Amino acid sequence: MKGVPEALRNLRGETAYIDDLPEPRDLLHAAVQLSEGARGKILSIDPSRALALDPAVRVVTAHDVPGENQIGSAVPDEPLLPEGEWEYWGQPLVLCLAPTRQLAREAARLVTIVSETLRPVLDPREAAGQDAFVMPSRTQSMGNPGAAFAAAAFTAEGRVESGGQEHLYLETQGAYAERRDGDRVFVISSTQGTTIVQRAIARVLGLPQSGVEVEARRLGGGFGGKEDQATPWACLAALGAWVSGKPVKLYLDRATDMRATGKRHPYSTDFRIAADKDGRITAFEADYYQNSGSSCDLSPAIMSRTLFHAAGAYRIPNLRVTGRMCRTNLPSFTAFRGFGAPQGYFVIEAALDAISNRMGFDPVELRRRNLLSEGDVTHYGMPLKEVRAIEAFDRVLEKTGWKALRADIEAFNASHPLEKRGAAIIPNCFGVSFTKLPMNRGGALVHVHADGSVLVSTGAVEMGQQVSRKIARIAAKSLGVPLELIRVERTSSLTVANTVPTAASTGCDINGAAARVACLEIRDRLLAHAATLRASGPGLLSLEEGRLLEGSADTSMTWKQLVTSADESRVDLSAHGYWSTPGLFYDMKTERGSPFAYHVYGAALVEVRLDCLCGRVKVERATIVHDAGTSIDPVVDLCQVEGAFAQGLGWALLEELRFGADGRPMSDNLSTYKVPDVHFLPARLDIEFLSETGSPASVLNSKAIGEPPLIYGIAGYFALLEAIRAARGDRIESWDLPLVPEKVLGLLAGTGRVLGQKDLQ
Amino acid sequence: MxxxxxxxxxxxxxxxxxxxxxxxxxxxxxxxxxxxxxxxxxxxxxxxxxxxxxxxxxxxxxxxxxxxxxxxxxxxEASAGKLSVIQEAFDRHHAVQCGYCTGGMIMSVRDLLHRNPKPSVEEIKEGIEGNFCRCTGYQQIIEAVLDASGQLGEGPGQVREGRLEHA
Missing domain, CATH: 3.10.20.30 (Beta-grasp domain)
Structure with missing residues (x-):
């Protein structure tokens, strides 16, 4: 990012991710053998062939774990290495250490594991039928849906499927570990949360947390995939270092990463929706079957966000939604940008699509008519403030000239039998805060040095989202100094403890706020010191761009002079800042409360062009109007909107995560899993921010930006569905995301199903 | 050997x-x-x-x-500590997020501009189609290449208010 040293290092190829760090001479590389089979039982492990490779080879199994062989944070259902049964295809079974990467991988391959295979369960509905859940089901409701359905003028129902999504962070999972002083470990992890990793390693090695130092440098992308699921690799590296006494590096190759780690949860959902004769939604019900995968991981928190976003950006007076978190023999599905909200959004948008068909009502008008407005209360009892759903939606209509565009598309479709265009507009209302309340806190440590330079450490992990740049701006503004004086350090358990992962879009909100608390404390000490120097009241003094002002007059005293003087007068120039998001409460029994600090609003139009002969789709344009509050850094926010939209569009139209009927991972590299390339994004991508009004309850009135814009990708799905409908001449209903070309051809061919292997035989 | x-x-x-x-x-x-x-x-x-x-x-x-x-x-790519024209353009246009794809991306751009000093947007896309970036939506990268090849000026097909209009 412009002008930031870290970005310059990236441009020069100098950035040191974990695998780039100089390797100690006695380094051992680590590799794992993954399970072959979706469910099975280890009968015996014979390391002899691996050990025959080299005297330095070590084979590490569950029996070598000195502490507790468990890394499940919410539920103890995740052994670091399984002792008996394994639960998915691709689960690490043993760890091998060797002096070279190649030897380690070969050793891992040569360990002989005798096993028996067991019958897996892959489908969440089948799991639900067997009461196989990672957590008890959860229901939120409001009003009286039963009565509303009985009285409704129109009703519709249907089933919605949404697929998993691979994070495909370009830097795969990895960690480096050293045993130090005999009784502690130092670990560098490619993790979004240093404390999660620290806690898990302490548990596995039987150490106090104080004996586990964890550092996260810049990550090569995270997107949620390194929130909980960086942990096993850091623990394995630490375990390797602990048992061998040597430094250990574990870095996954792409296929291992894609097979072994969790992705976005697939969902299968049944819905029912009702409307009155004027097109007002009166009731909505949904039963979400979340494919949670083999362990609990973050599934309940993700389901929580699905339920909170069940109504999307719409006012629905009667509602009942139930989430089932189904345990299956697939990788443990996990956090991915949006964290359950996109799955919920896709269902409510499918439901609006269905009811608009039933009514013969224009889908854009139906959506607009039901948008949230000021003072509406959500189904979980939270009154909404500074609601901007209609404002954003109307701005999209205006910018795109919607009426003329719609007529233009209709005219095009009437005159082009083999090509069809389609467009859709989707609104956004995204709640910001961790849905798990105790996580809404940030920490920071700020040192002002006697030369005036400032070092800021926080719990936030930099992974390309430019949170460091935003925090530097917040610190500069809070202290009243030029940006160049601020340096934001890597994230380390030595500087900030008890952190929460950089996730839920809150990285800047909470850690930036904590940095501000610390900076303001130091600033106040400096102003008090300045007041003694100038025999002035501290209330009259202020700092701006490195100058001391008295009232609005420059005092001729610089920041550096003030700091040097304060240091000599023994003023403490360091401070720890802590932030606890105020006003949050939630009652799990009644499912009522105020779980979010604020909501982010917006809307987007996506237009596609469909080649009806080969099913090829070109996304022609996207117009996004988004609410970033008072942006701390508009360019960063612009880049985040664009990147999130690209991932949302990829999820909707392109990225198909496949498993075989036996649970075998079929998507294990970029040749078998497509992500957006430069041709996939629309040629016309127009992003506009709503005006900076209002005062969201966040640092400097900004709004979180990481996840909310991903929702706009869903508009791509419905735009393509409209194009398919134009080709077919009917209102076919299919809500099976991603809408990849094979499915498009199936819909165009009239079968409504995917052309698969059976057709080829 | x-x-x-x-x-x-x-x-x-x-x-x-x-x-x-x-x-x-x-x-x-x-x-x-x-x-x-x-x-x-x-x-x-x-x-x-x-x-x-x-x-x-x-x-x-x-x-x-x-x-x-x-x-x-x-x-x-940089010589004697000085960023190349391409690197400067990537910096100016915020074409770097996590940075993991950046080295390979810049090599592809360098090759493209060597073969074709004034590529069109479509030619830029062809030039970097083998390079995946998971963080951006590629727009900033395309802008950077247009800038590095001296093609950003006034009028349509140009950067306007930080956005690339190349419809």
């Missing part, structure tokens, strides 16, 4: 095993860690380097095949 090759102007002679890839050789034997492994299968482009004037995925080339070759990597 013994190979001799040039990397960023310097000559290196090393013993290599037959199966060692150029990527591993550059990173582990010579310490040019700016070239990244994203997929190890020739799909993502993070390991792109220029070999004898052509871009290659260095994970798909054996070090032996580079014997006698002239290899250029991201570390050779």
């Amino acid at each position: 013994r190979i001799t090759l040039k990397v960023n102007g310097g000559t290196y002679t090393r013993e290599v095993e037959g199966h060692r890839t150029l990527l591993r050789f550059l990173r582990e034997d010579l310490g040019f860690t700016g070239t990244k492994e994203g997929c190890g299968a020739g799909e993502c482009g993070a390991c792109t380097v220029i070999m004898d004037g052509k871009t290659v995925n260095s994970c798909m080339v054996l070090a032996l095949e580079a014997d006698g070759a002239n290899v250029e990597t991201i570390e050779g």
Whole structure:
């Protein structure tokens, strides 16, 4: 990012991710053998062939774990290495250490594991039928849906499927570990949360947390995939270092990463929706079957966000939604940008699509008519403030000239039998805060040095989202100094403890706020010191761009002079800042409360062009109007909107995560899993921010930006569905995301199903 | 086997095993860690380097095949600490987020601009279609290439209010 040293290092190829760090001479590389089979039982492990490779080879199994062989944070259902049964295809079974990467991988391959295979369960509905859940089901409701359905003028129902999504962070999972002083470990992890990793390693090695130092440098992308699921690799590296006494590096190759780690949860959902004769939604019900995968991981928190976003950006007076978190023999599905909200959004948008068909009502008008407005209360009892759903939606209509565009598309479709265009507009209302309340806190440590330079450490992990740049701006503004004086350090358990992962879009909100608390404390000490120097009241003094002002007059005293003087007068120039998001409460029994600090609003139009002969789709344009509050850094926010939209569009139209009927991972590299390339994004991508009004309850009135814009990708799905409908001449209903070309051809061919292997035989 | 090759102007002679890839050789034997492994299968482009004037995925080339070759990597892009025109444009247009794809991306852009000093947007897309970026939506990268090739000025098809209008 412009002008930031870290970005310059990236441009020069100098950035040191974990695998780039100089390797100690006695380094051992680590590799794992993954399970072959979706469910099975280890009968015996014979390391002899691996050990025959080299005297330095070590084979590490569950029996070598000195502490507790468990890394499940919410539920103890995740052994670091399984002792008996394994639960998915691709689960690490043993760890091998060797002096070279190649030897380690070969050793891992040569360990002989005798096993028996067991019958897996892959489908969440089948799991639900067997009461196989990672957590008890959860229901939120409001009003009286039963009565509303009985009285409704129109009703519709249907089933919605949404697929998993691979994070495909370009830097795969990895960690480096050293045993130090005999009784502690130092670990560098490619993790979004240093404390999660620290806690898990302490548990596995039987150490106090104080004996586990964890550092996260810049990550090569995270997107949620390194929130909980960086942990096993850091623990394995630490375990390797602990048992061998040597430094250990574990870095996954792409296929291992894609097979072994969790992705976005697939969902299968049944819905029912009702409307009155004027097109007002009166009731909505949904039963979400979340494919949670083999362990609990973050599934309940993700389901929580699905339920909170069940109504999307719409006012629905009667509602009942139930989430089932189904345990299956697939990788443990996990956090991915949006964290359950996109799955919920896709269902409510499918439901609006269905009811608009039933009514013969224009889908854009139906959506607009039901948008949230000021003072509406959500189904979980939270009154909404500074609601901007209609404002954003109307701005999209205006910018795109919607009426003329719609007529233009209709005219095009009437005159082009083999090509069809389609467009859709989707609104956004995204709640910001961790849905798990105790996580809404940030920490920071700020040192002002006697030369005036400032070092800021926080719990936030930099992974390309430019949170460091935003925090530097917040610190500069809070202290009243030029940006160049601020340096934001890597994230380390030595500087900030008890952190929460950089996730839920809150990285800047909470850690930036904590940095501000610390900076303001130091600033106040400096102003008090300045007041003694100038025999002035501290209330009259202020700092701006490195100058001391008295009232609005420059005092001729610089920041550096003030700091040097304060240091000599023994003023403490360091401070720890802590932030606890105020006003949050939630009652799990009644499912009522105020779980979010604020909501982010917006809307987007996506237009596609469909080649009806080969099913090829070109996304022609996207117009996004988004609410970033008072942006701390508009360019960063612009880049985040664009990147999130690209991932949302990829999820909707392109990225198909496949498993075989036996649970075998079929998507294990970029040749078998497509992500957006430069041709996939629309040629016309127009992003506009709503005006900076209002005062969201966040640092400097900004709004979180990481996840909310991903929702706009869903508009791509419905735009393509409209194009398919134009080709077919009917209102076919299919809500099976991603809408990849094979499915498009199936819909165009009239079968409504995917052309698969059976057709080829 | 013994190979001799040039990397960023310097000559290196090393013993290599037959199966060692150029990527591993550059990173582990010579310490040019700016070239990244994203997929190890020739799909993502993070390991792109220029070999004898052509871009290659260095994970798909054996070090032996580079014997006698002239290899250029991201570390050779800046000269005497001064960023190249491409690097400056990437910086100016915020074309870097996590940075993992950046080295390979810049190598592809360098090759493109060498072959075609004034590429159209469509030609830029073709030039970087083998390089995946998971963070951006590629718009900033396209802008940076237009800028690096001196094609940003007034009028349509240009950057306006930070946005690229090239419809």
